Amino acid sequence: MNNLELEKKLDLYRGMRTIRECEERLVRSHQRGLIPGPCHTYIGQEAVAVGVCACLRNDDVIFSTHRGHGHAIAKGLHPRELMAEVFGRATGCSGGRGGSMHLFAPEVGLMGTSGIVGPSILQATGAGYSFKVLKTDQVSVAFFGDGAVNNGAFHEGLNMATIWNLPVLFVCENNQFATEVPFHYSSGNPSVAARGAAYGLPGVEVDGNDVLAVYEVAGEAIQRARSGEGPTLIECKTYRTRPHAEGMDDYSYRTREEVDEWKSRDPILRLREILVADNESMKENLGAMDTEVKALIDEAEKFAEESPYPDPLTAEDHVFSANSRKIDHA
Amino acid sequence: MNNLELEKKLDLYRGMRTIRECEERLVRSHQRGLIPGPCHTYIGQEAVAVGVCACLRNDDVIFSTHRGHGHAIAKGLHPRELMAEVFGRATGCSGGRGGSMHLFAPEVGLMGTSGIVGPSILQATGAGYSFKVLKTDQVSVAFFGDGAVNNGAFHEGLNMATIWNLPVLFVCENNQFATEVPFHYSSGNPSVAARGAAYGLPGVEVDGNDVLAVYEVAGEAIQRARSGEGPTLIECKTYRTRPHAEGMDDYSYRTREEVDEWKSRDPILRLREILVADNESMKENLGAMDTEVKALIDEAEKFAEESPYPDPLTAEDHVFSANSRKIDHA
């Protein structure tokens, strides 16, 4: 992967920095009481979304979870639209109807995040089925946590994708916990990747804090999917370094030391080190990029904060199509 | 297994013969229009129910499916109560409320059959959990078809039983078809037993038409379960030699030759041959037993046919407890 061209690596760096910067701002906003609903950050896991989405075309699609800010931005959602949505503003990507757990931007292939654990797997499988029926070469990705692995949706989705040979990537971000319940407790089998065998599809484990490794593994799987060779299960071993959701306890089920240990494997720092090790002068470039990203997020935050709330009179719009009339005497 | 004492083998023979005789009668009754509802026979698969249940105590429990006559009788339900239920009579094991797919006889450990595919797996897991909480050494068995294997219930049930080390046997009767859809089409993985590995529980494959083999494998697994060593998945390779349900087409998805081939592996004939090979004079004993069984089923059928229908005024009884009053101003 080290022969990846520098520009691509810098893109990966920028992608991760953008997510991180955006979420650190959301954390502070949450602490200041500016975010009305729950907020699950992706801090520590950025390498997964960025590594995978860097291999996707704009018309490829992703489906994600309650912890979906990173996937949304990595797929191309402007941070402005994310932040406005999390702030509950009309300019948010879901018009303020969704919130942090319900992000939609079909024009960049973000087909949605879900507050319920499981559906992303099935919906991504469904998109894969669409591409088969429509005979396109698009690819679909399901992001989900280790918590979804022992849910029936995992079983049913992976099996269907395999028997119909669908162009789908199943990306499990094994951050070791579902809220506070450890994966090793919930799962009779400690390996997610190994479960691919149960369905007859390839399962690959990768260091989810190494964006270059994720990029490589995802790239191959997407290539396979696009060329009609079927689905792949990828287990990204990673860790969230913030609490499950903002405002929640964090050291009742894991130690500060463990968290600190993982912070030292931060995916952004790691790529930074690689880049700088290759070329000491890179430090400056990266610094400049950090500044750019900061400016982008400054602007996005300002946009979000200054955006209007949706009009209460529109609360019932979009339940049905056809100008949201509830009854169409068509 | 050949050192299994003769008496036990004769019991197995009698058990299989009883189910077969009973169901052949039900087939004829169905053809004569005497059975009001659907009727899925177990013909060809008797070795599984009989082999497994012969290893169980009366206070062990089983949970079964739409194809549950065999399990019910093997666990100790009197054929009278089965036939009366299938005939819709008040004397049936479920008082005529259930029918062929809803058989209950808790006093012999038949905790129910289900018209919906999947629940037997979860409910057996639940019984295993009860036994853990109650600290008894009872064992619970889930019977299910290959059709349930790709259902989320399989995934969730097997995983829970494994992580909590529950005394449960998961007995998959792989008769190769779910209605008319072949297992090799529905499943990314051709082996059910191999899927045990996905959950970290032992998976064993056995010839489901060989009652002695089933008895051996089930006996070991039940021993393991009873002594606290946890669940086992057993895949019994078998075949139903009648249509999915009485009255349905049968040769649109499989050939007459294939069915005939399997008929030649009939589990009852096979045991008979073994017994007779050991001792030629056994023929007479078996003949006598066949006659006994026939008399038993004659009597059962007569009982069923002569039993009264339930009183329509009781149609709403047993929705709730407390004398089925709908509202208990307790």
Place this chain on the structure above:
Amino acid sequence: MREITFMQATLEALSEEMAKNPKIFVMGEGIGKRGGNFNTTKGLFDLYGPDRLCDTPICERGFVGLAAGAAMTGTRPVIDFMFADFILDAAGEIINQIAKIQYMSGGRLKAPVLLRGCIGIGHSAGTHHSGSYYPMYAHFPGLRVVVPSNAYDAKGLLKQSLNSNDPVLFLEHKSLLTKKCPVPEEEFLIPFGKARIVQKGADVTVVALAMMVHQTLEVCKQLEGEGVSVELIDPRTVAPMDIETILDSVHKTGRLLIVDETFAPCGIGAEIAAQVNDRGFDDLDAPIRRLNGAHSPTPYSPPLEAAVVPQPDRIAQEIRDLMAE
């Protein structure tokens, strides 16, 4: 006009729409080569191939969840679930995903999923193959719920469903599938939310659904003989519900009975009664009555089964009682 069965009518509708729209595909158990447990896709496999008539494993939640993702990405899935009881396993995907995608996304996405299959009590199918569920689905926002009572309506409404941008539950009473009625060969659609006045009458309004339309019709003549003129209304879709047609009728008759095979509590009859009481209060000359199936699981044995479904004589008696109020 030619007469065809309910089953033939829906098969025609589906085949016509599939011929026109290559984005339609059907999924379900045994709906491929076999042509469906209820012949709902008979012959289509040969016409449209395995990708568009896709047999599934038994994983209702899975393939309904799949349909959501497929619909969001440009196809139009038809889920043929055989018995409505089975898709309770997919209730989360229907209620929290399919029904909400349009709203959650601020209108950016649509989920034109058609969920179709059988409902209803009959033939000792037992309690896991007899449920109806339309009140439950009508309760939640975002779903169209269609409950046709005859071949003509079934064809027109299935075609409407396959052209709607909203998710639709299309529920077919088992006992109606082989019933025939005249259905034109020409193309026609029936809009959602438009009731059918099955029979005009002056004395009492009866609203009935699916099989109960026929059971009620059976006693109308007899009642006519007794001097009671029944106006019989079939809402055809329960979400949306065409309350205007019912109100107009009650305005005329002053009396209303709702006959529905499935459970009363929080059911369709309750909703109609509540709306008519609210908006037609001054028109009412008597209490609104509901006649529902028993509030119990469906028993297997024929005499018990008959006891939990409204029978024609019960319907007639309810109407007489209501006339006496």
Place this chain on the structure above:
Amino acid sequence: MREITFMQATLEALSEEMAKNPKIFVMGEGIGKRGGNFNTTKGLFDLYGPDRLCDTPICERGFVGLAAGAAMTGTRPVIDFMFADFILDAAGEIINQIAKIQYMSGGRLKAPVLLRGCIGIGHSAGTHHSGSYYPMYAHFPGLRVVVPSNAYDAKGLLKQSLNSNDPVLFLEHKSLLTKKCPVPEEEFLIPFGKARIVQKGADVTVVALAMMVHQTLEVCKQLEGEGVSVELIDPRTVAPMDIETILDSVHKTGRLLIVDETFAPCGIGAEIAAQVNDRGFDDLDAPIRRLNGAHSPTPYSPPLEAAVVPQPDRIAQEIRDLMAE
């Protein structure tokens, strides 16, 4: 009398019953050491150990299905599902198994499963964490459905639930959990199907549930000042529904409004309206009115969220309008 919160009340009830009955166990996500997302099992893990406070994987269908089998074999499972939205994935196990086992088996088996968790709109939880679902569960036979509005009722009804032989859905409105009220230290149970008259009044009957009891109470004083005397009734359980208490009240007032946060179509208000129209027709001086949350998924943004829930001023206005009828 001491005052404790709703949460404390249910925790007490559960702990008292667990101490008495070793067959009770609790399952759910994070209900072990963590003590539950809503502190519903706080401290119980240390008292009763891991087998009786069992953390689960995220497999709602699985552990609800497990509960059915456990209940049939002698234990009494409590499923703590956190948000009611999540157990839609288990709807099949609830409606087709747990609710029917007693009936299907001709009374030979019981399924005393307690399914408990949170409902309700508030705090921008978003559309996957705001549902209420009690009308759906009340529709099906075989289930008790409890929707308490305060700590006292919650304790008495939870204890009743843990002593019932029938399956119970016990639904706790998120916004009520930290509300306090007087709760005696002594043991008490509250039977199912017994409404509470929250406030006596003469002019109009208002039936309200859960959070809406408090929203309505808020405007009662104000209306008193305007000369309108409200009788406020909290049914506490929606299955069974105590229609007698409501009928008695309407007999007195002649006017009825049902205020319910969740969806109107085929909802609790519809059922009450239908029954009161039927049995209390002659008592009615005005149409029965319903005030429900909007029939739309729950939006996230605070002003939208507020717009889909009945607010006190809307309630007051509905009552005034009804008085003017």
